[in-house]
Amino acid sequence: MYALKMITVQVLLLSSGPCSAREPYFRSVPTTVKTSENDTVLLPCYVNDLGYNAVRWWWENQLVADSSNPGLVSSPRIKMLPNNTLQVSDLQAEDTGEYKCQIIRPEPWGPIQQVHAIEVLYPPSVTPIPEEGLLEVQLGEEVVMGCSASGVPHPIVTWSNEGEEMQLLDNRPILRFQAHTRHLAGLYQCIAINGVGSPATATIQLRILFPPEIEVERPWVHAAPGIRSELVCNVLADPDAKVIWLKNDVPVITSTRVVELSTKNKYTLLLRTVHPLDFGYFKCRAMNELGVNEKIIQLSGVANPAIFKNESGVPSETNYTLIWEVDSYSSIIEYNLLFQRYSPHTKGHEWTKLIIPADSSSPGPIHSKSYTLTGLSIATVYEAMILSRNRFGWSKPSAILRFGTEGADFGYDEHVLPTETKSEDNIIRAELAAILRQTNLGTSSQASFIFTMLFLIFRLWV
Ligand SMILES: *[C@@H]1O[C@H](CO)[C@@H](O)[C@H](O)[C@H]1NC(C)=O
Ligand SMILES: *[C@@H]1O[C@H](CO)[C@@H](O)[C@H](O)[C@H]1NC(C)=O
Ligand SMILES: *[C@@H]1O[C@H](CO)[C@@H](O)[C@H](O)[C@H]1NC(C)=O
Numbered sequence: 001m002y003a004l005k006m007i008t009v010q011v012l013l014l015s016s017g018p019c020s021a022r023e024p025y026f027r028s029v030p031t032t033v034k035t036s037e038n039d040t041v042l043l044p045c046y047v048n049d050l051g052y053n054a055v056r057w058w059w060e061n062q063l064v065a066d067s068s069n070p071g072l073v074s075s076p077r078i079k080m081l082p083n084n085t086l087q088v089s090d091l092q093a094e095d096t097g098e099y100k101c102q103i104i105r106p107e108p109w110g111p112i113q114q115v116h117a118i119e120v121l122y123p124p125s126v127t128p129i130p131e132e133g134l135l136e137v138q139l140g141e142e143v144v145m146g147c148s149a150s151g152v153p154h155p156i157v158t159w160s161n162e163g164e165e166m167q168l169l170d171n172r173p174i175l176r177f178q179a180h181t182r183h184l185a186g187l188y189q190c191i192a193i194n195g196v197g198s199p200a201t202a203t204i205q206l207r208i209l210f211p212p213e214i215e216v217e218r219p220w221v222h223a224a225p226g227i228r229s230e231l232v233c234n235v236l237a238d239p240d241a242k243v244i245w246l247k248n249d250v251p252v253i254t255s256t257r258v259v260e261l262s263t264k265n266k267y268t269l270l271l272r273t274v275h276p277l278d279f280g281y282f283k284c285r286a287m288n289e290l291g292v293n294e295k296i297i298q299l300s301g302v303a304n305p306a307i308f309k310n311e312s313g314v315p316s317e318t319n320y321t322l323i324w325e326v327d328s329y330s331s332i333i334e335y336n337l338l339f340q341r342y343s344p345h346t347k348g349h350e351w352t353k354l355i356i357p358a359d360s361s362s363p364g365p366i367h368s369k370s371y372t373l374t375g376l377s378i379a380t381v382y383e384a385m386i387l388s389r390n391r392f393g394w395s396k397p398s399a400i401l402r403f404g405t406e407g408a409d410f411g412y413d414e415h416v417l418p419t420e421t422k423s424e425d426n427i428i429r430a431e432l433a434a435i436l437r438q439t440n441l442g443t444s445s446q447a448s449f450i451f452t453m454l455f456l457i458f459r460l461w462v
C-alpha cells in the first residue's frame with residue numbers, strides 16, 4: 001500500500017511542473033573564446049522566449065551587468081547589449097575567466113544559467129635567471145639557472161647549450177647541475193613556446209672558474225748547444241693564470257738569450273741559443289685564484305727516438321734490411337738494434353742486442369742508417385727497436401717495428417705492416433728495453449743464444 005502512495009505523489013509532481021512547451025532552454029551554446037589583447041568579444045545569451053524578469057552577467061562571481069539595473073557599470077569596457085549579449089571590449093589580461101549568463105525567471109522558477117569563458121592570449125616572454133644573463137660558479141659548485149616564462153597559455157620551456165638542444169626528460173624552467181667540468185661553461189638558451197606568436201628566448205652565459213690546466217705537446221725537447229729551442233706550455237684557466245718558468249725549481253732568469261713569450265693560452269720559453277748548462281728539467285707553473293699547476297719539460301741533448309722507414313727491406317728468405325732515421329743535432333756515435341722473434345703468445349722478451357757503429361760522415365740533424373739482419377728464420381715474424389747514442393747519452397727507444405722474412409704470417413692483414421706498435425704496450429716494452437740495456441742482456445734462453453751466436457758469426461764475417 002505504501003509503495004502505491006509514493007507513485008501517486010510522483011505523478012502529481014510531474015503534472016504540476018512547468019508545461020513542457022514553456023520549458024526554457026538556451027539557444028546559444030557555451031563557448032570559450034581564445035583571443036588576443038585589445039580585441040572585442042561578444043558572449044551570447046539567447047534563450048527561447050519565456051518572459052523572463054531579468055538577465056544578469058557574472059564574471060568570476062562578480063555581477064558585471066544586470067538588465068534590471070541598467071545603472072550598474074562594473075567596467076567601462078563591459079556592456080550588455082539589448083539582445084543580452086555581453087560585450088567585452090579592449091580585452092586585457094585580467095578579463096580572462098568564466099562569464100556566467102543568468103536568466104531570472106518569474107516565481108516559482110529559479111534562475112537558469114550558461115557559462116562562457118574568455119582566455120586572453122599572450123605570446124610568450126621570458127627573462128633569464130639570473131636576470132643579467134651571466135652566471136659565474138667555481139668548478140665543482142652547483143649551477144642553478146633558469147628562465148622565468150610568462151604568456152597565456154603558460155609556455156613550455158626547452159633548453160639548448162651552445163646551439164645544441166639539451167635532451168631533458170621534462171620541460172623545466174630551472175636547470176640545476178654540478179659544474180663538475182669546465183666544459184659545461186658556455187652559452188645556455190631557453191626557449192618558451194605557447195603556440196601564440198613567436199617563441200621567446202633568453203640566454204645565460206655560464207662561466208666556470210677553474211684552476212690552471214696545462215698541456216705540454218713536447219715534454220721532452222731535443223736540442224744541442226748553439227741552436228735555438230722553444231719550450232711550450234698551453235695553459236687554460238679562468239680567471240687567467242699567471243705563468244712562470246722554473247729550472248731546478250728556481251725561477252728562470254730572463255735575458256736577451258732567454259725570453260718568456262706568451263700569446264693567448266700559449267706560454268713559451270725561448271732559448272735563442274742553447275747553452276750546455278741549459279740541459280735539464282724546466283717547469284712551467286701556472287696559478288690563479290683557484291689553484292696552481294705545473295708541468296715538466298726536459299731539454300735534452302740526447303737524440304730523438306729513431307724512426308723506422310717503411311721502405312725497410314725487400315723481404316728475402318733469411319735476410320731483412322732495416323732502415324731508420326734519427327733526428328739529432330749532435331752526431332750519433334752508435335746504435336743499439338734490439339730484435340727478437342715475435343710471438344703473440346709468449347709474454348717474455350728475449351731481445352738480442354746488436355751494436356752498430358754510426359756513419360761518422362753524417363752531417364745531421366737527420367741521420368739515416370740501414371742494417372741487414374742475416375741468418376733469420378724462414379717465414380718468421382720479428383720485432384726490432386733502435387736506441388741511438390750521441391755525446392749526451394742514449395736516446396729513448398724507437399717504436400717497435402714488426403717485420404717478417406719472406407712468407408711470414410703476421411696473423412693479420414699484411415698491408416698494415418710494417419707497423420709501429422703504439423701506446424702502453426710500447427712503453428712497457430721500452431722500459432723493458434731500458435732495463436735490458438743496463439743488465440746487458442741477462443736472458444739466456446736458447447733462442448737468444450742462437451741469435452747471439454749468429455750475430456758473432458756475422459761480426460766475424462764482416
Ligand atoms: C594593445 O594595445 C596596447 C596599447 O595600445 C599595445 O601596447 C599592445 O601592443 C596592443 N596589443 C596587441 C596584441 O596588439
Ligand atoms: C546581438 O547584438 C549585437 C550588436 O547589435 C550583434 O552584433 C549580434 O549579432 C546580435 N546577436 C544576435 C544573435 O542577434
Ligand atoms: C709508410 O707508411 C705510411 C703509413 O703507414 C704510409 O702512409 C706511407 O705511404 C708508407 N711509405 C712507404 C714508402 O711505403
Ligand SMILES: *[C@@H]1O[C@H](CO)[C@@H](O)[C@H](O)[C@H]1NC(C)=O
Binds near residue numbers: 316317319375
Ligand atoms: C743474405 O745476406 C748474406 C750476407 O750479406 C748474403 O750472402 C746472402 O746472399 C743474402 N741472402 C739473400 C737471400 O739475399
